């Protein structure tokens with residue numbers, strides 16, 4: 001069996017009386033396509049935030065390739081190889097996709113991200129252009145981000161995370177706020193861009209059609225716990241998941 005790229009061991013997090021993570025254990029293999037599902041408030045984002053350093057767990061460990069990264073600052077975790085996109089894309093609105101990508105590509109090639117001086121190193125420039133091409137975004141390369149449609153902004157946010165060449169890529173609701181007819185094309189582009197990469201992908205998703213089509217494994221969260229962990233078909237057929245997550249059973 002191959003070694004896990006990411007492991008969460010006994011992660012716990014409470015906010016006052018609310019237990020958002022109750023002893024979470026997860027082991028993720030390289031190149032996994034793992035979806036996190038659960039009703040609002042189930043603990044999915046808390047898990048993502050603990051893995052990416054945005055929240056310090058009260059207890060437990062996060063290991064990347066066996067190394068403890070628990071509680072490191074988000075930028076150090078990014079450099080270590082765990083990157084994320086957000087529910088609402090975090091982009092420099094007045095910059096173009098190319099300029100946004102240059103910041104990520106600079107990090108990927110070991111340089112310092114610079115917002116006010118253009119990147120000049122050839123490997124940075126090539127890296128940014130290559131990532132834009134992989135996502136089929138060349139036509140938008142030179143327009144300010146704030147003039148672009150929602151789906152394209154989502155893709156740029158994900159492209160920025162991928163430009164860092166992560167070992168683990170976490171996508172928080174990649175299709176939220178995207179028109180239903182654009183969801184499949186958006187995910188198709190993301191998965192095509194990831195082809196050939198060994199990055200494990202963990203995505204939070206509320207749309208079960210997307211989960212079924214793009215995940216090879218699903219974790220169902222309920223009240224800070226994982227109540228099912230299996231292939232999509234098995235998880236969606238689980239009676240507790242149907243009761244507490246999908247609402248298809250009373």
Ligand SMILES: Nc1ncnc2c1ncn2[C@@H]1O[C@H](COP(=O)(O)OP(=O)(O)OP(=O)(O)O)[C@@H](O)[C@H]1O
Nearest residue numbers: 015018019020038039040041042043044045046047
């Ligand atoms: N910073 C915070 N302060 C207080 N409570 C929080 C905080 N972050 C999360 N919570 C609470 O922890 C619980 C889990 O929240 P979390 O955001 O992880 O759920 P989620 O499954 O991601 O939900 P959603 O699908 O709505 O994004 C909820 O009860 C939420 O209100």
